[in-house]
Amino acid sequence: MTYHSDLLRLLDERGYIHQLTDAAGLDALAARQVVPGYVGFDATAPSLHVGNLVSIMLLRRLQQAGHKPIVVMGGGTSKVGDPSFKDEARQLLSAETIGTNIANIRRIFERFLRFGPEGEEGGPSDAILVDNAEWLDRLDYLPFLRDIGRHFSINRMLGFDSVKLRLDRAQSLSFLEFNYMILQGYDFLELSRRHGCRLQMGGSDQWGNIVNGIDLARRADGTELFAVTTPLITNADGSKMGKTVAGAVWLHEDQLPHYDYWQFWRNTDDRDVGKRLRVFTDLPLDEIARLEALPGAEINEAKIALADAATAMCRGAAAAVSAAETARRTFDEGAAGDALPSVTVSGEIGVVDALVALGFAKSRGEARRLIAGGGARVGGEKVGDEAATVTVSGAPLRISAGKKLHGLLLPA
Known part of the structure; x- marks a missing residue:
């Protein structure tokens, strides 16, 4: 499809598009007005990781194309935990831990996006950060069931891949987790009402949750919303x-x-x-x-x-x-061989074998004990599995034993 809006052209050229709802409708909307769009991030750790980076870059591309990024922190949904494509329930976090995580994570977004003045919307394309606890923590259960829950079909929700995978494996899916997709769908409705948000973006694993929100807004308010998901990287x-x-x-x-x-x-x-x-x-x-x-x-x-x-x-x-x-x-x-010992590796090598080959351990048993004690690192990252292997290709790979022994695995 040939896109007319700067937004979809940019996303297409850079390889971000996997799924779209009503591509022509979103393309036309983005070509004629500023589109507020959001991505949600649960605050389950004090930092985001590279797996979140595609979604952060989606918001950056949205802003580069002249539209308004909305960062939604899951202060509310983090209390439930997204079950999508997970084998078991997430550990439940306290409100204090979630709040601390959100404060830490905000610093990351400030490096990728341009925000307006603290606590204000700013200009048309300035990013804003909101916490879904603002509305989720205030919900009354019975009114929520009556006004929102009636728009969701259990039959349809059971058909989502993220749910089917868990059930097909005969793994428990709690009622708490099952409600996550309803809460995420409600987020989209609330953002539409509060901030005129018309677009939700995310990874392909979020497709079912995003479509729920689109259907909810259409049923509850008659509002047309849109979705873009990225391929799994x-x-x-x-x-x-x-x-x-x-x-x-x-x-x-x-x-x-x-x-x-x-x-x-x-x-x-x-x-x-x-x-x-x-x-x-x-x-x-x-x-x-x-x-x-x-x-x-x-x-x-x-x-x-x-x-x-x-x-x-x-x-x-x-x-x-x-x-x-x-x-x-x-x-x-x-x-040069005058500071760091090195060993040449053709393809893959076990970390245990690499430690022995570099002379950092006298035996495989000593190497395994080093790993078990948290003293082995590859590329600066602690190795926790004595069966771990590394692939050496293209660039030297640093391997360390303790704080003083460092060496290089060199590609053959």
Whole structure:
């Protein structure tokens, strides 16, 4: 489809679009007026992680196209927990913990979006941040069931993939969790009423929840709302992006040092560089086309450009420069052999074997004990599984034992 609005052209060119409701209607609306659009984020941790970054970038693209981003923090829904495609219920958090998490997470959005004055709407395309506890905490149960619950079909909700997957595995789905999709649908209705919000965006796993909100607004208010979802961002080998040996790649420097964040992007597979540059940086498309076409080892220039741009956007330009310099010194010292020990790896190696090969452990048993004690790190991230493996391709990978022993795994 040929889009006429700057918004959908931008999202299409950069590879964000997976599903749309009424593409022609949204395209026409975005071409003639400012469209307020939102993404919701539950405050289940003190930081967001790389898995949330696509949704953050959606809001950034919305603003770049002249529209109004609405960041919705789930102060209310975090008390329930989104069951979508989860094997078990989330741990329930206290209101105090959720409030602290929201305060920490807000700092992340201020790096990606332009906000209006504190507590104000600001200009037409200035971002705002709201907490759905503002309306969810004030709901009366019986009026909510009567006025809102009657618009939801249990038969239809049971057919959503996120619910079917849980039930097909015979895994418990509590009544509390089942209500999450109703609350998210109600969020869209409230945002439509309070802020004129017409668009909800998110990952493809949120499709059912988003469509619920669209149907609710049509039934309750006769308002036409729209949705855009992104494809699941995976690595070239099919694994989920952002999952590393040590777990999540956090956006806050409190949870992950600048160098390790930079190195995560630097270690991108050759086949993924172009896609990552389009989605996670603001580099012009013609420059991205040049970078992803670089032959052989020259593709490392593209990976460094990705790491620099992604780190500068999330952590600041100074952090990106510092991380790149640390990486340069680490590589130069390791390559020269005068500071860091190294071992050449062809493809995949177990962390236990790598520790032994570098001389950081005298035996596999000692290496396993090192891992069990939390003393082994790969790329700055703690290794928690003694069976963990790492793939070395394209760039050296730093491995550490304790605070003083550092080495490099070099690609063959």
